[in-house]
Amino acid sequence: MTETTITLHTDFQIAPVDPRIFGGFLEQMGRSIYQGVYDPASSHVDEDGFRRDVLDALRGLAMPVVRYPGGNFASGYHWRDGVGPRDQRPTVRELAWQSIEPNSIGTDEFMRLCRKMDWDPMITVNLGTGTPEEARDWVEYCNCAPGTRFSDMRVANGSPSPHSVSLWCLGNEMDGPWQLGHVPAGQYAVRAQQAAKMMRDVDSGIELVACGSCATGLATYMDWDREVLEYLGDYADYISLHRYVGNDVNDTADFLAITNSIDRQIEDMDAVCRFVQARRRSKARTYLCFDEWNVWYRARGSAHQDGMGRFAPHLIEEVYNLEDALVVAGFLNSFIRHADVLKIANLAQLVNVIAPLLTRGDQLLVQSIYYPFAMFARRREGVALQAAVSGPTYEGRTNGEVTVIDSSAILNGDTLHVFLTNRSLDQSATVRIRVEDRAATAIDSAEIVTGEGPAAANSFERPNAVTSRAFSDVTIVDGAASAVMPPLAAAAVSLRLC
Numbered sequence: 001m002t003e004t005t006i007t008l009h010t011d012f013q014i015a016p017v018d019p020r021i022f023g024g025f026l027e028q029m030g031r032s033i034y035q036g037v038y039d040p041a042s043s044h045v046d047e048d049g050f051r052r053d054v055l056d057a058l059r060g061l062a063m064p065v066v067r068y069p070g071g072n073f074a075s076g077y078h079w080r081d082g083v084g085p086r087d088q089r090p091t092v093r094e095l096a097w098q099s100i101e102p103n104s105i106g107t108d109e110f111m112r113l114c115r116k117m118d119w120d121p122m123i124t125v126n127l128g129t130g131t132p133e134e135a136r137d138w139v140e141y142c143n144c145a146p147g148t149r150f151s152d153m154r155v156a157n158g159s160p161s162p163h164s165v166s167l168w169c170l171g172n173e174m175d176g177p178w179q180l181g182h183v184p185a186g187q188y189a190v191r192a193q194q195a196a197k198m199m200r201d202v203d204s205g206i207e208l209v210a211c212g213s214c215a216t217g218l219a220t221y222m223d224w225d226r227e228v229l230e231y232l233g234d235y236a237d238y239i240s241l242h243r244y245v246g247n248d249v250n251d252t253a254d255f256l257a258i259t260n261s262i263d264r265q266i267e268d269m270d271a272v273c274r275f276v277q278a279r280r281r282s283k284a285r286t287y288l289c290f291d292e293w294n295v296w297y298r299a300r301g302s303a304h305q306d307g308m309g310r311f312a313p314h315l316i317e318e319v320y321n322l323e324d325a326l327v328v329a330g331f332l333n334s335f336i337r338h339a340d341v342l343k344i345a346n347l348a349q350l351v352n353v354i355a356p357l358l359t360r361g362d363q364l365l366v367q368s369i370y371y372p373f374a375m376f377a378r379r380r381e382g383v384a385l386q387a388a389v390s391g392p393t394y395e396g397r398t399n400g401e402v403t404v405i406d407s408s409a410i411l412n413g414d415t416l417h418v419f420l421t422n423r424s425l426d427q428s429a430t431v432r433i434r435v436e437d438r439a440a441t442a443i444d445s446a447e448i449v450t451g452e453g454p455a456a457a458n459s460f461e462r463p464n465a466v467t468s469r470a471f472s473d474v475t476i477v478d479g480a481a482s483a484v485m486p487p488l489a490a491a492a493v494s495l496r497l498c
């Protein structure tokens with residue numbers, strides 16, 4: 001295969017990479033919380049009922065922010081059900097996923113988990129079946145000093161100091177007809193504005209995420225976002241976008257070319273934000289929050305999404321393979337390439353439910369998608385650089401022409417992190433990395449994720465079919481780095497510059 005050349009210049013900067021694009025998401029559904037992060041019956045349990053083995057694995061992802069409690073769950077959740085003595089909390093029929101919710105985990109327990117994990121909490125309020133005032137009260141419960149009704153409730157529940165939640169989502173997927181409390185854009189905008197004003201009146205320092213289009217295929221795509229942003233105005237610090245992708249027709253090449261569509265979705269949403277900003281003649285910029293994203297297509301349909309009135313049912317538990325891991329790397333490359341507009345992103349989810357980790361009793365399985373995320377997260381500090389990529393291309397069946405090598409780059413002082421994915425199914429690729437105004441002098445570290453083929457997947461019986469390992473096929477000659485990438489592989493290379 002013809003060599004690919006990636007040319008960079010340290011002055012050609014996109015923007016600092018916001019570490020929050022490496023965030024996560026825990027929804028109160030399936031076995032994400034119960035039998036996931038929280039399992040008092042496990043032999044791995046800590047003093048608060050959380051699983052040490054799960055938390056240790058999640059620490060490897062170094063997530064700075066985690067969204068909670070949903071997701072679709074949020075549109076039927078009333079936060080008061082999840083605070084106070086556990087034996088006095090109601091057990092309810094949860095309608096989004098047709099499950100039984102005992103409310104054993106709620107606001108204070110999630111905050112305790114965040115402190116253990118060094119996560120910043122990101123809370124989604126209920127603007128489906130809830131009210132703007134209920135959202136306001138939740139901010140008071142979390143963020144106010146003692147001396148008011150809901151802050152004193154928090155103190156009585158064992159948390160004297162405020163939880164200091166800075167990120168709040170104004171509902172979830174309210175454009176989706178499947179959502180509890182779904183309304184047209186205009187009605188959602190009024191509801192969100194009412195909530196936003198009261199929430200900011202309680203704590204003027206919070207950041208707010210408005211619900212944007214949650215699927216590119218909906219008829220309201222982009223029209224919803226324009227109408228919501230025009231009404232909310234400066235209350236919308238961010239607008240959300242969601243994306244789940246899959247390989248339903250077993251076309252690996254086209255699946256790996258999905259980066260074209262991800263790039264386009266980000267750019268479409270940013271275009272609407274810029275249009276509304278110009279139309280309002282506003283200096284305030286609305287940025288993007290990709291607060292749900294992942295591969296999800298096998299575990300769909302009622303058999304996977306209907307809890308049938310059970311507690312902690314097995315819902316949307318996807319088994320991930322090598323090609324899924326490469327697509328996760330593609331999402332992250334796209335996020336870095338759009339660092340000027342994308343400021344928050346949340347991998348959905350973390351344990352059991354479309355997740356990098358699976359539990360089975362006291363066993364824990366690390367899935368393929370864990371490894372590229374960890375490689376990127378360890379190298380996230382710095383500023384994204386524009387890259388000129390010259391090399392072979394191919395035409396995806398539905399996603400269009402892409403370079404065989406997908407890439408992004410982050411400069412952190414004298415260290416350059418370059419992320420590479422070889423999308424070829426059967427050919428190795430030589431990649432030359434050249435920095436026009438600097439010279440590479442050493443390889444600080446290099447890792448690669450690959451496997452026996454696109455369908456290679458980890459299992460409890462064979463847990464190491466797809467993992468990351470040291471990448472030794474990287475050299476430096478005359479100030480440029482050269483990497484020989486095997487087919488179907490994602491790599492992260494950190495170079496020392498002078």
